[in-house]
Amino acid sequence: xxxxxxxxxxxxxxxxxxxxRPDRTWMGxxxxxxxxxxxxxxxxxxxxxxxxxxxxxxxxxxxxFAPGHLTEYLGIGSHxxxxxxxxxxxxxxxxxxxxxxxxxxxxxxxxCIVHTLPRPRNPKGGGxxxxxxxxxxxxGEFDYPFGAVGQNYAYALIANRYAYEFGLTDExxxxxxxxxxxxxxxNPKAVFRDPIDIDDVLNSPVIVDPLHMLEIVMPCFGGAxxxxxxxxxxxxxxxxxxxxxxxxxxxxxxxxxxxxxxxxTPIKAAADxxxxxxxxxxxxxxxxxxxxxxxxxxxLTLEDTGFCGKGEAGxxxxxxxxxxxxxxxxxxxxxxxxxxxxxxxxxxxxxxxxYLQLTGRAGERQLRRCDTVFxxxxxxxxxxxxxxxxxxE
Numbered sequence: 001x002x003x004x005x006x007x008x009x010x011x012x013x014x015x016x017x018x019x020x021r022p023d024r025t026w027m028g029x030x031x032x033x034x035x036x037x038x039x040x041x042x043x044x045x046x047x048x049x050x051x052x053x054x055x056x057x058x059x060x061x062x063x064x065f066a067p068g069h070l071t072e073y074l075g076i077g078s079h080x081x082x083x084x085x086x087x088x089x090x091x092x093x094x095x096x097x098x099x100x101x102x103x104x105x106x107x108x109x110x111x112c113i114v115h116t117l118p119r120p121r122n123p124k125g126g127g128x129x130x131x132x133x134x135x136x137x138x139x140g141e142f143d144y145p146f147g148a149v150g151q152n153y154a155y156a157l158i159a160n161r162y163a164y165e166f167g168l169t170d171e172x173x174x175x176x177x178x179x180x181x182x183x184x185x186x187n188p189k190a191v192f193r194d195p196i197d198i199d200d201v202l203n204s205p206v207i208v209d210p211l212h213m214l215e216i217v218m219p220c221f222g223g224a225x226x227x228x229x230x231x232x233x234x235x236x237x238x239x240x241x242x243x244x245x246x247x248x249x250x251x252x253x254x255x256x257x258x259x260x261x262x263x264x265t266p267i268k269a270a271a272d273x274x275x276x277x278x279x280x281x282x283x284x285x286x287x288x289x290x291x292x293x294x295x296x297x298x299x300l301t302l303e304d305t306g307f308c309g310k311g312e313a314g315x316x317x318x319x320x321x322x323x324x325x326x327x328x329x330x331x332x333x334x335x336x337x338x339x340x341x342x343x344x345x346x347x348x349x350x351x352x353x354x355y356l357q358l359t360g361r362a363g364e365r366q367l368r369r370c371d372t373v374f375x376x377x378x379x380x381x382x383x384x385x386x387x388x389x390x391x392x393e
Contacts, residue, residue, distance in 0.1 A: 184334025
């Protein structure tokens, strides 16, 4: 099987601490410039080194010409530019595309930036404006009119179906949130750092049965940037390079209504491809950095990435310590459930944490050993999936 040859590496990162109420002074293009500066400084590179650009949608561009806006504002020239639109998998997808472009010789150093602004409000009231039904999509035609709007109902549907097929207790789901909060308590950038236990999770309000408030990410604002470069240029980076040795991607649907299976997810194909490409075993992974918009998302990801068997995730989290002190470290930054989910930039936090751990800069939560990390990004309604395997050398 062909694929990545490990000739591209992450060499620098930057991340704004997520906030619940953003300061408007860093919400425009200047935020991208600051993230770029910080990430390049972290790598020991300058903007003259950059010749590739990966980003999400850019509010300042009105949804058009994002690469042109950013290259002009940042003062860079890009031989390969990409707008990545994979929801929560955007960060992982951007890094995967940067690695592919570098290995193909299309560019040598790529800047991957994702920044999240507050959603536009509906001028007629009633909350944020949803646009997916504007052109008569199946979701717009058949989901929205019946109240199936947003993500909460979909992940609750998945959780209920999973419990029906395999059995799952509220306590098992809650332990994911509790262990990740313990990690967040060791992360000064995390939004939510007060200790919680399983009773706290189960006594928090039910948002959509069976999911409680503390099992669901809280919307935040922020941004992150990652510098990916060639193997040759990585030799002069300030910190240990994290080589991208495996990657996989899989998208099967948009609306949960058309999900081929609520309990067999497109994660499996993405993860299997990444592991096969990298030539590593699940037991080789020192840190699992898994997208966690809901507790049920983590459980399905553990299964479909092969860390446990189908239907065994509830028992797996019961039997393992998922904290940075534990036997299966997962989301050591606190995950998005406690670190905070800064929109599409939230998925970047799993990559920035992976690089901090690989370079020994995670502070109190630093793992004793971290050489190989599995990162997974999930977008949409359990639909868009991207897996990465990083190795420090």
